[in-house]
Amino acid sequence: MTRVSPFAIAGALAVCALSSIAPAAHADSQKNKNNWRNGAIAGAAVGAYGLTHHNNTLGVLGVAGAAYSAKKYEDERKSQARASRARARYHRAHRRTHRAR
Numbered sequence: 721m722t723r724v725s726p727f728a729i730a731g732a733l734a735v736c737a738l739s740s741i742a743p744a745a746h747a748d749s750q751k752n753k754n755n756w757r758n759g760a761i762a763g764a765a766v767g768a769y770g771l772t773h774h775n776n777t778l779g780v781l782g783v784a785g786a787a788y789s790a791k792k793y794e795d796e797r798k799s800q801a802r803a804s805r806a807r808a809r810y811h812r813a814h815r816r817t818h819r820a821r
Contacts, residue, residue, distance in 0.1 A: 760787075
């Protein structure tokens, strides 16, 4: 049985903490998107560390955390684009109504 290093445990805990904290910050979409991106990077680093040090559990958890964070990052990016298009539509429609007067 191999012994898990304290750095591996700390890295895994950091990924878990990022995953649990990031959804709580819904106020700022850009900050939320950056948190998901950083979580994906951290998860990939933990996964790479686990796989290079022959710790399959840490490797799989790191890669899974990175994949989940990357998916949430893409969702947040698409949500931002949707909101931006909606704002542009609103302002185009609003501008047309003022010109007609």
